[in-house]
Amino acid sequence: MAHDLLLLVPEIAVLLTAVVVLVCEMLRRPRAALSVTVAGLALAALSAIPLLGVESTAFSGTFRVDALSTWACLILLPATALSALLARAELAGEEGEGTVYSLLCFTALGALILAGSGDLMLLVLGVLLSSLGSFALVAHRDDDRATEAAMKYFVFGSVSGGVMIFGVSYWVGATGSTLLAALGGVTGAPPAAALGLVAVVVGLGYKAAVVPFHFWAPDAYDGAPVSVAGFLSVVPKIGAILALAQVVRDLPVGLGWPLVIAAISVLTMTYGNLAALVQRNVVRLLAYSSVAQSGYFLLGVAATGGPLARPSLVVFATAYAAMNLGAFAVVLRTGRDLDAFTGLGRSRPATGAAMVIFLLSLVGIPPLAGFAGKFLLFGAALASHLLWLAIAAILNSVLSLAVYLRIVVPMYRTPDSAPTGRAPNPLASGVWGIALAVTVGLGAAVQLILGRVGP
Amino acid sequence: MPIVTVTLFTPLLGALLVLSGGLHSARRAHGIGIATTAVTLLGALAMWARGVGPSGFSQVEQFAWIPSIGAAYRVGVDGISLPLVLLTALLFLLAAVYSARIRERAPAYVILMLLLETASIGTFTALDGLLFYVFFEVSLVSMYFMIAGWGHEDRQRAALMFFLYTLLGSLPLLLAILGLYLGSSPHTFDMRVWIAHPPLSGTAATLALIAMLVTFAVKIPIFPVHTWLPAAHVEAPTAGSVILAGVMLKFGTYGLVRFALQMTPEAFRAAGVVILILGVVSALYGAFAALAQTDLKRLVAYTSVNHMGYVVVAVAVAALASGPAVRALALDGAVLQMVSHGLVTGALFLLVGMIQDRAHTRETAAFGGLLQVVPGLGWAFVLAAFASLGLPGLAHFPAEFQIFLATLRVSPPAVVVVIGIVVTAALYLRAIGRTFFGELPARWAAMADLNLREWLAVAPLLVLTVVVGVAPFWVLDVIHTTTAWLHL
Numbered sequence: 001m002a003h004d005l006l007l008l009v010p011e012i013a014v015l016l017t018a019v020v021v022l023v024c025e026m027l028r029r030p031r032a033a034l035s036v037t038v039a040g041l042a043l044a045a046l047s048a049i050p051l052l053g054v055e056s057t058a059f060s061g062t063f064r065v066d067a068l069s070t071w072a073c074l075i076l077l078p079a080t081a082l083s084a085l086l087a088r089a090e091l092a093g094e095e096g097e098g099t100v101y102s103l104l105c106f107t108a109l110g111a112l113i114l115a116g117s118g119d120l121m122l123l124v125l126g127v128l129l130s131s132l133g134s135f136a137l138v139a140h141r142d143d144d145r146a147t148e149a150a151m152k153y154f155v156f157g158s159v160s161g162g163v164m165i166f167g168v169s170y171w172v173g174a175t176g177s178t179l180l181a182a183l184g185g186v187t188g189a190p191p192a193a194a195l196g197l198v199a200v201v202v203g204l205g206y207k208a209a210v211v212p213f214h215f216w217a218p219d220a221y222d223g224a225p226v227s228v229a230g231f232l233s234v235v236p237k238i239g240a241i242l243a244l245a246q247v248v249r250d251l252p253v254g255l256g257w258p259l260v261i262a263a264i265s266v267l268t269m270t271y272g273n274l275a276a277l278v279q280r281n282v283v284r285l286l287a288y289s290s291v292a293q294s295g296y297f298l299l300g301v302a303a304t305g306g307p308l309a310r311p312s313l314v315v316f317a318t319a320y321a322a323m324n325l326g327a328f329a330v331v332l333r334t335g336r337d338l339d340a341f342t343g344l345g346r347s348r349p350a351t352g353a354a355m356v357i358f359l360l361s362l363v364g365i366p367p368l369a370g371f372a373g374k375f376l377l378f379g380a381a382l383a384s385h386l387l388w389l390a391i392a393a394i395l396n397s398v399l400s401l402a403v404y405l406r407i408v409v410p411m412y413r414t415p416d417s418a419p420t421g422r423a424p425n426p427l428a429s430g431v432w433g434i435a436l437a438v439t440v441g442l443g444a445a446v447q448l449i450l451g452r453v454g455p
Numbered sequence: 456m457p458i459v460t461v462t463l464f465t466p467l468l469g470a471l472l473v474l475s476g477g478l479h480s481a482r483r484a485h486g487i488g489i490a491t492t493a494v495t496l497l498g499a500l501a502m503w504a505r506g507v508g509p510s511g512f513s514q515v516e517q518f519a520w521i522p523s524i525g526a527a528y529r530v531g532v533d534g535i536s537l538p539l540v541l542l543t544a545l546l547f548l549l550a551a552v553y554s555a556r557i558r559e560r561a562p563a564y565v566i567l568m569l570l571l572e573t574a575s576i577g578t579f580t581a582l583d584g585l586l587f588y589v590f591f592e593v594s595l596v597s598m599y600f601m602i603a604g605w606g607h608e609d610r611q612r613a614a615l616m617f618f619l620y621t622l623l624g625s626l627p628l629l630l631a632i633l634g635l636y637l638g639s640s641p642h643t644f645d646m647r648v649w650i651a652h653p654p655l656s657g658t659a660a661t662l663a664l665i666a667m668l669v670t671f672a673v674k675i676p677i678f679p680v681h682t683w684l685p686a687a688h689v690e691a692p693t694a695g696s697v698i699l700a701g702v703m704l705k706f707g708t709y710g711l712v713r714f715a716l717q718m719t720p721e722a723f724r725a726a727g728v729v730i731l732i733l734g735v736v737s738a739l740y741g742a743f744a745a746l747a748q749t750d751l752k753r754l755v756a757y758t759s760v761n762h763m764g765y766v767v768v769a770v771a772v773a774a775l776a777s778g779p780a781v782r783a784l785a786l787d788g789a790v791l792q793m794v795s796h797g798l799v800t801g802a803l804f805l806l807v808g809m810i811q812d813r814a815h816t817r818e819t820a821a822f823g824g825l826l827q828v829v830p831g832l833g834w835a836f837v838l839a840a841f842a843s844l845g846l847p848g849l850a851h852f853p854a855e856f857q858i859f860l861a862t863l864r865v866s867p868p869a870v871v872v873v874i875g876i877v878v879t880a881a882l883y884l885r886a887i888g889r890t891f892f893g894e895l896p897a898r899w900a901a902m903a904d905l906n907l908r909e910w911l912a913v914a915p916l917l918v919l920t921v922v923v924g925v926a927p928f929w930v931l932d933v934i935h936t937t938t939a940w941l942h943l
Contacts, residue, residue: 371592376524382633382637
């Protein structure tokens with residue numbers, strides 16, 4: 001029991017942080033709430049470092065402590081802290097500021113549970129926990145747009161959550177156990193096995209915003225504060241992707257799941273990029289781009305079991321968290337409309353250069369972080385004999401270049417009027433500064449991760 | 456002292472130096488740019504002085520980078536890459552000298568050019584598949600911003616087309632590199648291992664070869680995937696055109712030899728005839744397409760397609776050759792042709808740029824009799840044009856002579872490609888006649904001849920064109936050291 005608790009120190013720390021932050025908010029001390037959030041999340045991330053290299057389970061196999069769940073702590077907790085700083089830059093002084101920090105922590109906790117789940121019930125718990133927090137975060141602004149977005153998100157979430165719970169019950173019926181490790185036994189009942197797979201794909205696919213369960217994403221991101229949109233595009237998404245990797249790890253390949261995942265991957269990246277190509281609103285553009293990025297993630301999931309699958313997921317998750325949060329931080333400073341970016345590169349060269357680097361990294365241009373991740377993902381797909389999937393991903397990378405250049409090209413035009421974005425905010429600049437350092441440095445330092453992930 | 460690494464990263468340091476000085480002083484930026492490229496050229500000359508050994512790679516420098524997947528920082532040169540490194544360093548210095556007239560956002564321009572120089576030298580010296588790809592792609596980004604930021608009228612569209620086209624072209628190479636990695640045992644990205652023991656065979660090798668051919672065909676460019684080239688050249692700033700034609704097209708032919716020929720030799724030999732036909736068609740198409748141009752810059756751009764087509768022919772002939780002597784002959788010609796093309800086309804693009812700076816047009820019909828007012832510029836152009844059409848005594852002649860000789864020995868029907876020479880001769884003579892002879896339109900009567908900066912930029916290329924034409928052995932000796940020992 002004590003041993004199990006030790007393995008869960010990071011998650012427990014996040015939970016305590018969330019509670020303390022809530023207390024701070026009750027005392028009307030938003031600044032203190034922010035400090036507690038950042039300090040608590042940092043401590044939780046630090047406490048995950050000793051777990052590197054541990055391959056174990058806690059509480060009779062229901063929670064997995066492995067490379068995926070430990071790295072989820074190391075990636076998602078700093079990302080949540082950065083989101084909190086962004087939220088401060090955007091929402092300082094608003095009603096319920098501290099609640100936002102607390103909800104960020106709860107949602108992150110849900111994502112961590114997802115990433116380490118070894119049991120179907122925990123999987124459902126993770127989805128619900130991260131969803132409930134997300135609904136409230138989207139509705140934070142309490143205007144029509146935010147309410148509508150949260151409503152859509154909520155309806156979509158409850159339906160797919162219901163489908164998921166209903167479907168996984170077939171797996172439980174077929175194997176007699178809720179443990180993921182027991183999934184090897186589902187082969188005895190093919191219809192039940194297939195139904196369960198569909199259900200899990202619906203539930204986690206909704207969280208990760210993969211096509212065709214992505215419809216909520218652009219509306220929710222656009223209705224939410226920009227900082228929350230950035231958070232939603234990173235933390236719950238990565239949690240759900242890693243959860244999917246945990247589930248398929250024990251599924252018999254005979255079920256055909258690699259093909260299902262690969263097909264969804266192609267659909268997701270293609271649709272995401274095509275839809276992003278016609279957006280005029282940068283937040284919606286980045287929402288569709290993050291849909292497309294889920295598609296790249298699925299390369300690593302489809303290759304689960306192969307030698308590069310785990311390292312590629314972890315490296316791409318790190319890269320994606322940095323570059324996407326960085327891009328949202330720049331949007332926060334500049335504005336949601338594409339026109340707000342006209343001339344940004346000339347009026348604010350540093351911000352402009354940073355945005356170019358984030359976007360090129362999202363395309364996967366070397367030597368940036370996104371390239372390191374995508375390179376490993378392509379390698380994982382090839383090693384699992386999914387050449388066609390890698391080719392589809394490559395064609396999509398070219399398509400995505402056209403998407404991101406839609407932001408880059410106007411940035412170097414002469415602006416029609418004086419820049420309209422918000423005044424420089426040291427917090428937002430600090431966040432994109434950190435994201436920039438990771439985006440630029442990860443390619444050279446990728447051994448730091450690879451050496452600690454294991455096959 | 457790790458001279459290769461120092462030479463490779465000197466431009467990057469220069470770029471950081473410009474960046475640290477803020478983005479305001481154009482004079483300071485150009486000063487740093489010229490000084491940095493000059494130091495880089497000294498580094499390349501030091502590499503040349505060290506020379507290369509008879510087999511494998513020389514001056515190898517390496518340290519661990521990502522040991523978990525067998526990738527490392529590995530650089531070095533052989534007789535194929537060393538002349539290209541020297542050419543790159545020279546062209547960048549001359550481009551920096553020529554560009555000193557640019558005032559608009561000069562620091563950003565210099566930073567991009569220096570970044571591009573590191574990427575270019577890195578592409579030629581990388582001995583690690585992953586590292587090669589990184590440099591290969593970084594060059595793309597820098598060139599995109601150079602065209603988009605400092606090009607002519609329709610630059611955004613041309614830059615976009617260039618970026619999309621070549622990114623689409625280069626990603627298959629990534630798959631091929633991953634394929635070679637997964638095929639090698641133990642897994643490694645060491646290009647020397649891939650060359651010594653080609654890791655793929657059968658269908659896998661054929662697929663990898665196809666992927667590489669796509670990448671390098673776009674880069675070279677080979678007909679029918681050449682359409683980005685005239686667009687990019689016409690819109691690119693002059694120095695951009697010089698680098699694009701003089702250095703970046705060589706990535707394609709260099710990759711064709713280094714990757715396609717050396718790492719999938721069996722598959723390359725099997726596909727040799729197809730590649731030979733591609734080369735012949737491309738060379739002839741480039742020549743005839745150039746014949747139809749009235750814009751001087753487009754004309755030079757299409758002759759690049761023609762000249763690079765000869766290189767493709769030579770590499771295919773080398774693969775099909777039965778004996779090592781003929782193979783060496785073909786490859787000597789191919790590598791020398793790359794160097795000559797860099798010198799001659801670099802000079803031609805500079806001269807066309809100088810004409811455009813004065814006249815703000817490049818249409819041959821708008822000119823006539825320019826030799827009367829700008830004799831320096833005129834005779835320089837005539838010399839470069841004669842070199843480009845393959846006149847004996849100038850740089851292209853020894854290269855093309857070896858290529859045609861090897862072709863005749865291995866695959867006589869392919870010698871039909873010499874028609875290209877006749878066509879280029881005709882088109883250059885016509886262009887020279889229309890531009891520099893005949894009656895001088897009154898509006899050009901006050902045109903100024905080349906100034907000191909312009910002479911400094913173009914004269915070294917003209918001198919080297921003659922030197923390589925008259926005495927090619929000092930380059931050929933280095934090239935031959937490696938090609939004579941090449942195992943295929």
